[in-house]
Amino acid sequence: MEALTSRSVQVSRKPMSLAERLFLPAIFKGMGITFSHIFKKQPTIRYPEQKREFSPVFRGLHVLNRDEEGRERCTACGLCAVACPAEAITMEAAERLPGEEHLYREEKYAAKYEINMLRCIFCGLCEEACPKDAIYLSETFAPANYTRKGFIYGKDEMVIPNVKTDPEGYAKAKGSPRNN
């Protein structure tokens, strides 16, 4: 029969030699190995002060995008909610009123848009489903919370700050390996 792996080793059942039975040579060898680890570099990242760089494809918290003029792109079509395998997204649509053209790009917008971050699996299918490029997964992640309710994120948490009026908030919500 062909071996499953090339690294399998036949176990030796030979009785131990005197040096092996004394254990001491093996123990000293082991102590040498542990001692050499004193001088090794620690891979630790001291979290709140230091942060690890995310990979470019990292999928973090959702943001609802704005267009170039700072208007919300979401038109509450519900495709993201349909695509969501965890059924984490709910929304309520509303009609844009005259005089709100500077707020919403399309005639219909999401009056309420909620994602339950405890249900969300951060798969990114909502991002792919969105025809309006409205929802994106940023490079930040959901902070801890005291209640389950606190994990249901609404529009106030997810709509990205306007890049013109609040560039700092915009960068923070977008999240990037450099300023995260």
Next chain:
Amino acid sequence: MTLLALDWLLIIEKLVLIAIIVFASLGIALYTTFAERKVAAVLQDRPGPERAGPFGLFQPFADGLKLIMKEEIIPNSSNKALFILGPGLAMTAALMTCAVIPWGSSVQLFGRTIDLQIADVNIGILYIFGVVSLGVYGIMIGGWASNNKFSLMAALRGASQAISYELAMGIALIALLMTTGSLSLRTIVEQQMAPGHLWNIAYQPIGFLLFFICAMAECNRTPFDLPEAENELNFGYHQEYSSMKLGFYLFSEYVNMIMSSAVMASLYFGGYDIPFFDESVLPQNIAALVGVGTLLLKIVVFIFIFMWIRWTIPRFRYDQLMNLGWKSLIPLALVNMLITGAWILAKL
């Protein structure tokens, strides 16, 4: 009034000395717990505790505070008196050893010569052996009084381990005592300090190795920490303990470690002797303080080795433990004793 014709100053002097040594031992033990965590971390490529204070130096106080704040639980089905006695006994036995260890030569203070040793008992080593054997009662009583099968199993293991390894330890020590001809620790240290006399490790290398292994077993340190084998016995003999009673058990292990390091340093490594240096050229008080520092340094090195071994090798299986004790260490100790005897005879 002859009854009161005591040397009151001597009593005060000894009381002060006891207070200093006990508190210093506890302080060192406190930081040994911290050192243990740091050494473990460094050997495993981790930074270890570093958040409490600079370099995490306040960590032991945080740990202690945490233990004190915990709820004190005494199980209903336990034997309450013994349950409370257990940790106290473990701690007392651990601390009592420090009485006969010579921590330094003597200092001149207020016109008095003060020996840096609580009691220079002429059977100091026998005293240490007696007290160390008492230490197992702490484990035994704690495990028994908990009324928990795991605790009891752990206590039984601890007791049988202590008895097995005390034998080999005693025989290894007899070989040393044959060469020194004295049971007083101070005499043994002064012999090693004498010019032309090497440290006892040079005369008794195998004896030292045996003593070291047995000391590790007596302290219940890995690889001999079978009484605390988490994977078989949950938590061992202190499973039912909480709060500072648990703290006492954990702490007594570290005190034990310090004391056995001090005993080993005194017996085999010249105690407060500075290697390759004649202390008599220094003024007496400075020489004594430097000597204390030297002994502490030796203790620190020993403690590091204890920890180094702990974080290198896994625990013995119970049958391996017994095999090693009865079939290897005791015969080896006996042979060592015979060879030492023959050597002494040949020298005569």
